[in-house]
Amino acid sequence: MVAKSSAEPSLSILEPSRPVFRRKRFLLPFGISAGIALVGVVALLVSGAVALPFRGVTVVRAMMASKVEFFSDAEVRRILMANGIQVHLTDSGGSTEIAKERADPTSFDFVMPSGQLTARQIHDRVGGTPFYPFTTPLVIAAFSDYARALAHAGVAEPQSDGDGLYYTLDMAEFVGLTLEGKTWKGIEGGGLTSENQIIAQSPDPCRAYSGAAYLAVVAFAANDRRAPTEAEALAVATKIKPLFEVEGQFGAGIGRTFFGPDGRTFAPVSVIYEHQYLAYQIRTEERTGEVDRDRVLLYPDAHHHAEPWLIAFSEAGEQVGRLLQENPDLQRRALELGFRLGRAGSASVGTVLAERGIPVGNPGQGDTEAYVAKPAALATMIGELGDCPSGVPL
Incomplete structure (x- = not known):
């Protein structure tokens, strides 16, 4: 006869293997995401846009002709956004279209015909506050x-x-x-x-x-x-x-x-x-x-010399006009887009051209x-x- 063992079965608890590497696999993607987020925050701080969600963005409605190109410029839009402004553009198809009797410029925050002849006609007919950012x-x-x-x-x-x-x-x-x-x-x-x-x-x-x-x-x-x-x-x-x-x-x-x-x-x-x-x-x-x-x-x-007037019909439109006439970043960008500042400032487009070795x-x-x-x-x-x-x- 074989004697039966009276020993109780034992329960072995094994230590998990290589725990350090499991933590690394968990922390690595988190660290990458956090780093990307940090870079994004720094970029927003530099651009001035980080505060926009807290102070709000004013959407400004505008009608213009050829100067649509200025407000479509990515750098111009960035500078305006940093100042809490987003311009919604309507292309009139030509400056004189804005001046016609059937047109209602006052339904926009501002209009910007391409020259003073048309601008003066609009202003004489419907009023508004004129600004003179460049020529x-x-x-x-x-x-x-x-x-x-x-x-x-x-x-x-x-x-x-x-x-x-x-x-x-x-x-x-x-x-x-x-x-x-x-x-x-x-x-x-x-x-x-x-x-x-x-x-x-x-x-x-x-x-x-x-x-x-x-x-x-x-x-x-x-x-x-x-x-x-x-x-x-x-x-x-x-x-x-x-x-x-x-x-x-x-x-x-x-x-x-x-x-x-x-x-x-x-x-x-x-x-x-x-x-x-x-x-x-x-x-x-x-x-x-x-x-x-x-x-x-x-x-x-x-x-x-064509002088595009910005004619504002609201406080929001006037804010854009003041920025174009006074903001140094927008003035600098206007020069980089080939404009002369005219009444708005003393800086010269020749300076921007000279920096690049281009004659004026x-x-x-x-x-x-x-x-x-x-x-x-x-x-x-x-x-x-x-x-x-x-x-x-x-």
Whole structure:
């Protein structure tokens, strides 16, 4: 017989193996997440946006035309957000659309037409508080061989300190070439093969401030450097009509076409604003280390500076206007986007260009300002030259 063991069965409790590594697997992702969160908080502190959830963000409704590009800029939006402002943009499709009788600018916190002619009309009609954050000259942008051809014809002259990027254009002579029916190929020794008539393609004066302002500059040049009176307006419009009929007019703007890859084909000589050209060259230099020498600027010898007014109809709109006129970060960004500060400050766009080794042009060489016809006379010319289906805007 085998004796049975009377020993009780034992219960062994085993220590868990490698506990240290289990804790590490738990803590590692937590540590990474915490680090990312810390970096995010630091970034928010630096940008000034960390306090926004606590103080609230004011959404401001605005209508504008070409200056939509300024408020769409990521840095401008960041600076505004750091100051508790978010601008909701409505593109009017052209500054003169805002000025029409059927439009109600006061339904927005602010509007921002592209120039003072339209802005003054809006302000006279519905009031509001105007602000004047920056200016930008009206210019003619061209591919360099077209500018050299005009210089060869004695119509344009390179600016001495412009390093080949800037010219001064004799507007009366330029208008004369078109009225003579001269083609680019017809400039003897100019080196061009284009059989198109010599013109600068411009936006529709019925819709775009730049189109109406260019019409005024041409009328001034064609009228012996005098703004046409109401009595003269129809005759002057009839005289310069070929400049606007031969091209077919663009809509509210032409800058994107000129700077696009097919610019030489569709818009080799175009009416734009100086800030569009300077902003393009700043971006090009930052991206490639050099400027685009194939695109140049022609400053009309009788100049016109467009002054976009911000017209506020609410306290929120006024807050944006004050920021644009007083905030140093927004002023600096405006310069980086090619604007001149005008009444808003003393800093110069030349400073921003010099930092990048880009020469600055002189829009007022000769100091002659193109006086714009009075609203009634300008409206007569626009009505004669433009196809305004909903009425002349001025």
